[in-house]
Amino acid sequence: MLASRHPQLNKHGELIHLLTLEGLPRDVIHHILDTASTFLSVHEREVKKVPLLRGKSVFNLFFENSTRTRTTFEIAAKRLSADVINLDIARSSTAKGETLLDTIANLSAMHADMFVVRHGESGAPFLIAQHCAPHVHVVNAGDGRHAHPTQGLLDMYTIRHYKKDFSGLTVAIIGDIVHSRVARSDIHALSILGVPEIRGVGPKTLVPGDLAPMGVHVYHDLADGIRDADVIIMLRLQNERMTGAMLPSAGEYFKTFGLTPEKLQLAKPDCIVMHPGPINRGVEIDSAVADGTHSVILPQVTFGIAVRMAVMSIIAGNEA
Numbered sequence: 236m237l238a239s240r241h242p243q244l245n246k247h248g249e250l251i252h253l254l255t256l257e258g259l260p261r262d263v264i265h266h267i268l269d270t271a272s273t274f275l276s277v278h279e280r281e282v283k284k285v286p287l288l289r290g291k292s293v294f295n296l297f298f299e300n301s302t303r304t305r306t307t308f309e310i311a312a313k314r315l316s317a318d319v320i321n322l323d324i325a326r327s328s329t330a331k332g333e334t335l336l337d338t339i340a341n342l343s344a345m346h347a348d349m350f351v352v353r354h355g356e357s358g359a360p361f362l363i364a365q366h367c368a369p370h371v372h373v374v375n376a377g378d379g380r381h382a383h384p385t386q387g388l389l390d391m392y393t394i395r396h397y398k399k400d401f402s403g404l405t406v407a408i409i410g411d412i413v414h415s416r417v418a419r420s421d422i423h424a425l426s427i428l429g430v431p432e433i434r435g436v437g438p439k440t441l442v443p444g445d446l447a448p449m450g451v452h453v454y455h456d457l458a459d460g461i462r463d464a465d466v467i468i469m470l471r472l473q474n475e476r477m478t479g480a481m482l483p484s485a486g487e488y489f490k491t492f493g494l495t496p497e498k499l500q501l502a503k504p505d506c507i508v509m510h511p512g513p514i515n516r517g518v519e520i521d522s523a524v525a526d527g528t529h530s531v532i533l534p535q536v537t538f539g540i541a542v543r544m545a546v547m548s549i550i551a552g553n554e555a
Contacts, residue, residue, distance in 0.1 A: 242364045242555075249553040252364045252373040253546050255382045256423040264427060268392050270545035271538070277314055278540070287548045288317035291348040295321045296338075297376065298329075298354045303512050303536055304376050304386070308351050311543035317349075339363050347371055349551065357381035369555040374546060380416055385546055386511050387420030389539040391428060393531055394466055396538065397507050401425070405432040407454075407461050407502075409492065410470030410519050413443045417511045418470060426450055436460030437492060441472075457492050464502040469494055469510045469520050485518045495521040499529060507531045 243259075245251050250263055277283055293312040297305050305321075312319045322342070329338055339350070349372045352360045357379030364373040377383040398404060406425055412418045412435050425433050426449065435446045436454045446453055454460035461467055472488065494508065508520075508529045516522045525532060 242361075245553060245555055247553075250546075250550050251553050251555050252360075252375075253384050253550060254360050254364060254373065254375045256384045256387050256420050256427070257382070258423075259427060261427050261429075264388070264391065264424065267388055267542065267545050267549060268395060270549060271388075271392055271541040274314075274541040274544040274548075275538070277544070284314055284316050286316045288312065288315035288348075288551055291317045291551060292346060293317045293319050293349045293351060293547070294342055294347045295319065295376075296324070296342075296350055296352045296354075297322075298324050298352075298359075299377065301353055301376070303539065304353065304383075307536065307539045308374075308376060308385075308543050311540050311547060312349075312351075314540070315544055315548055317547075320347075335359060335362065336366055339367060343368055343371060349374065349547065351376050353377045355379055372547075372550045374543075374550070377416055380414055381419065383416040383420050383511075385539070385543055386417045387424045388546065389535060389542040390417075390421050390468065390509060390511070391424045392538045392542050393509060393535050394507075396534075397531060398465060401428040401430050404430050404465045405434070405463060405503075406430055406466040406468065407434040407436050407464040408451075408468045408470065409436040409457065409460065409494065411441045411472045412437055412446070412470065413441050414473040415470050418468075421468060422446075422449055422451055434460050434464070438488075457494075457498060458501055461494075461498065462501045464506055467494065467499075467502060467506060467508045469508065471510075471513065471515050471519055485515075489518055493517070493519055493521060494524050496523050496527065499524055509535055512536070 243252050243254050309319050351374045353376040359378050360373050360375035375384055408418050433451045434454055435442055435451045439455055442453055506529055508524055510532045514525055
């Protein structure tokens, strides 16, 4: 079903593009996480490379700003021995009016093997995957409000690393859920992996109305939302995607929904705190929490390299 709706799996059920986590089989996600574990120690080698993508060309097409995602994708591709081309979108022909598909066609003519795409429009990576040559693979590095599948996967890797098992966990996702593609990818992944209690926590203006059908319990009170949580995933306020006044002020938001050491005491004693970045200290999270013993925010970034190596190596090894 998924292969016919989205060109993500081949006829053998193997991943040829990574566009969304929605509807992915559980064993595919576990395969990515298991493969990532084998790459985690590559950075400890004297030569931090494996030859799995030697001779392949990976094009990073970031139509939106990024630090962590773009950099970790570049590091991951280089550690797989790929040739990496970072397209400067602001100075590319797209600034002269060239369409997205014409850009892709021209880059494909330069013998691209993989496109890593971040785009402000939901569905852009799907469009590229549907129109690129059969041997070219596409990885969604974030599209509009829709999905951020590799962030979702590295979040799942982080949770598995610290909690070992997904069954029995209570995971609270807190903040600007309505604008967050990370939240949507996390929710799909957590559901697929069997997490029994997924909570969406935030003000009514920032929590979408479609969470309940996704199996998410909605809370508009932070204390209730994080009580006895095993995992807390904080989200930043995405002011660039907001239209109109959705909050009184950043200060008022922090007072009500900011995670402080005092509020964190309501969660389980061994709770981990995550954040996809960038962090807005004093808005959604207190520095004492971001830098504290419960925080696994920096390990998330490290795990992200291994997870992205896993994704690229897996899809490059499968044929359409």
